[in-house]
Amino acid sequence: MWQTDRACGTRPQDHIQIQIQIRALRFGQTLRSKFTNISVECSHEFCSSIRGWLTEKGELNLDIQLNGTLRNGLRTTITLLQLIDGQNRFQTLFSYDMDTCKTLRELLQSSLMKVWLRNVFKYGNLANRCPIKPAYYDVRNFQLENHSIPGYLPSGFYRLHDTNYYGKPKGRHRRPVATFILDIKFY
Template identity: 40%
Template sequence: MKFTKIEVTGDSSYISNVTYWIDNGTANADMYVKRTLNYGLRVFVDLQMKLADSKKYQSLFSYDVDVCKLLNEFFRESLLRSWYRNLLKYSNFMENCPIMEGFYYIRKLALEPNSIPPYLRSGDYRLCCTAYYGKRNSKKQRSVSNLTAYMQILS
C-alpha cells in the first residue's frame, strides 16, 4: 500500500501551520493544535474504492466515532483501532483524551500489511476523515479538520 496524494484542511481556530507531503509512498504531516480538543470530538471516516474505468469512488464502509471513547477503549479490537495503533508508530499523536494543545507530526506513515483487511483487493482508494463537534451534517456541526488521503493497494 502506498499513499499517492493527501489533502488536509482545518478550522484555524483549532489547527494551524498544517503541512503535508508524500515521500516514496509514505505520508508525512506537521500541524499545531491551537487549543485542547476536549471530550465530544467526533470523527467520521469513510473508506472508498475507485470504480474501474471511472473517476468515481464507491463507499465501502464508514464509521462515525467519538474520538475519546475510541482512545479510552484503545485495546478493544476494531479496524479503526488497528489503523490508529499503526498511526501511533509513526507519529506523536495522543493515546488518550483530551488532546492537548501542541505540535503534532506524522513521519513516513505506511499501513502495515496486517492492518489491511484481506477483502480489500488491489486498486485505488480514498480515505475521507472529518473531525468535528456537534451533530454531523447539521447546523450544529463545527468542523475541526478534514483529511482526504488517496492510496493504492498493490498485490
C-alpha cells in the same frame, strides 16, 4: 483437513472445492499499499498550521500545530471509498462515525480501527487520549502495514476520508476541526 464420508453423498470434486475455498479464506492475499495523494485542512479556531506531504516511496508525513484544546464531544467520521471506474467515481465501502475521545479511551478493543490507530501512533507523536492539548504533532514516513489491510479488499485505488468535528453526527450545524483525505493504492 476435513474428511468427507462418501456415504453422505459428497463427491470427491466437492471435497476438493471445499478445501480450496477454505484455504483461500484462511491464507488470503496480503496486499501492500502506497499513498498517492494527500489533502489536509484544519480550522483556524484549532490550528495555526497544518501540512501534509508524501515521500517518493508513498509514505505519509504530517505537521500539525494545534492551538486549541480538543475535548470530549469531538467526533470523527472515517469513510473508505473505492475507485470504481478509473475516472474519479468512488463507491463508499464503509463509513464509521465515532466519539473520538471515547474511542481513544477504549483504544478500539479488537477491531480493524484499533489496528489502524496503533499503526499510526508508531510513526509520530499524536495524542492517544483526551483532552488533546495544544502542541506540535507530527507523523513521519507513515505507511500502512500489510497486516492492517483487510484481506477482503481487492487491489485497486481507494480514498480514505477522515473528518473531525464538534456537533451531532447527522446535524446540520457542525463545527469543523480538521479533514484529511488520503488516496491509496493497494497492490
